[in-house]
Amino acid sequence: MGVDLESSSGGGGGGGNTTQRSGNCLVIGLALLFFVLGVWGLIKFIKKRRKIIRKRDFFKRNGxxxxxxxxxxxxxxxxxxxxxxxxxxxxxxxxxxxxxxxxxxxxxxxxxxxxxxxxxxxxxxxxxxxxxxxxxxxxxxxxxxxxxxxxxxxxxxxxxxxxxxxxxxxxxHIPNGDLFKRLHNDSDDYTMTWEVRFGIAVEIAGALAYLHSAASTPVYHRDVKTTNILLDDKYRAKVSDFGTSRSISIDQTHLTTHVAGTFGYLDPEYFQTSQFTDKSDVYSFGIVLVELITGEKPYSVVRLDENRGLASHFNEAMKENRVLDIVDSRIKEDYLEVTIEEDEEEEMPMEMNIDDSWSIDMTAPASLFDSLPTLGVEPLVPQRTWS
Structure with missing residues (x-):
């Protein structure tokens, strides 16, 4: 009987040890879990804190x-x-x-x-x-x-x-994309009629006149081109991309800067002198006008070497009295109708001369838009040429 008690006592002790070992393992496991979670939480907190500090530093650095x-x-x-x-x-x-x-x-x-x-x-x-x-x-x-x-x-x-x-x-957000893509789209469903193009030209002129003269601080855009003219759902023009623009003081006449802009639209005098004036924006606007009328790109390797730039190409056609030959065939009928009506009314036909730029400003009455009382410029005067 003594043996049985001893045996029974020994068996009970072994079970207690097992339970104790299991409890210890559980405690250690939970401790490790909490440690891992704590380390993970600390790392996450540090990363979040660093991110906040980095954002704050960027915010300060960026003014x-x-x-x-x-x-x-x-x-x-x-x-x-x-x-x-x-x-x-x-x-x-x-x-x-x-x-x-x-x-x-x-x-x-x-x-x-x-x-x-x-x-x-x-x-x-x-x-x-x-x-x-x-x-x-x-x-x-x-x-x-x-x-x-x-x-x-x-x-x-x-x-x-x-x-x-x-x-x-x-x-x-402007839904209809940029003017360049719409203008050079060969799709049968063509929306860029002469009426639409004329309206776009008027709207761009109004926007530039506002920037140069009516804004609280005058602004030079410095990269006027068809890819920077966006069209809304009603094909109204929206001048965009002021990444290279500069504001100037009221009495300032020009900026001296590193040359910025896009080849084909770049004012040659600005290119040569690095002095940007409001006339430099006007030159780029003139290229956009010719692009609207001809449907041709500002620079093309298909044209003869001396006429690869659209300004030279257009001026050559003007000298040879064959402007109508380079008018976009998709709008020629409507364009002719407008110019004939204007000739009959003894008004200036809708054509221009770009000897690389004009002595004009966007706020004066434009000969191109002289049928509109709100826009226009003085007669276009050849002024700038490439040397």
Whole structure:
């Protein structure tokens, strides 16, 4: 019986040890789990903290404090401003983390994405490639100036984000793409009639006149071209892409800068002197007009060497009195009808001469649009030539 008790006692002790070992393992396991979770949480917190600090640093470096102050000052004044400062989180959500399927277009300045804000508004989000740190103050000034621009033929700047390495701009979304693609579209369903083209020309002229003379601070666009003219759902023109634009003081007549712009639209005098004036924008506008009339691209290797630039090609046709030969065949009938009617009324026909630029300004009455009381320029005077 003693043996049985001893045996029974020994068996009970073994079971207790097993239970104790199991309990110890559970405690150790839970401790390890909490340790791992703690380390993971700490790492996550540190990363989040670093991200917040990085965003704050980018915001300061990109002039966010200055811009915020300027916008708040304008809110308390009579200056109307419609821009806001977006967070990077807002724009990531709007563009589905800058999904490549949302890309509307790409260029030298950066990539444009289609986005939708939380209030349902569709926007175009421009993510620039680079920004010279020395130009941050100028960039902020441009955002401030553009935030005050309110013209129906200029794409509205809705705001910007400064929490990223390179600032992001947010514009209203224009659904019909750019004028270049529409103008050079060979589709049978062709919408670019002479009436539409003429209306677009008038609207671009009005927008440039506003920038040069009516904006609170005069602005030189510096890259007027058909790819920077967007078309809304009713084919109204919207001047866009102010990535190279510069604001100037009222009494300033020119800017001396590194040459910026697009070959084929570039003012030759600006190219030679690096001095940009309002006439330089007007020269580029003239190339756009010729592009609208002829349907030809600003530069083509198909044309003869001396006439590969559209300005030279057009001037050659003017000298040889064969302008009608280079009018876009898709609008020639309507174009002829308009010019004949104007001739019968003893008014100036709708043609021009570009000896590489004109001595005009966008606010004077235009001979090209002299049937319209609100626009026009002085007679076109040849002034600039390539040497």
């Amino acid at each position: 966010g404090l200055l811009l915020k102050q300027q916008l708040s000052t304008e809110e308390g004044s009579n200056v109307e401003t419609t821009s806001k400062i977006f967070s990077s989180k807002e724009l990531e959500k709007a563009t589905d983390n800058f999904n490549k399927n949302r890309v509307l277009g790409q260029g030298g300045q950066g990539t444009v994405y289609k986005g939708m804000l939380v209030d349902g508004r569709i926007v175009a989000v421009k993510r620039s490639k680079v920004l010279d740190e020395d130009k941050v103050e100028e960039f902020i000034n441009e955002v401030r100036v553009l935030s005050q621009i309110n013209h129906r033929n200029i794409v509205k700047l809705m705001g910007c984000c400064l929490e990223t390495e390179v600032p992001i701009l947010v514009y209203e």
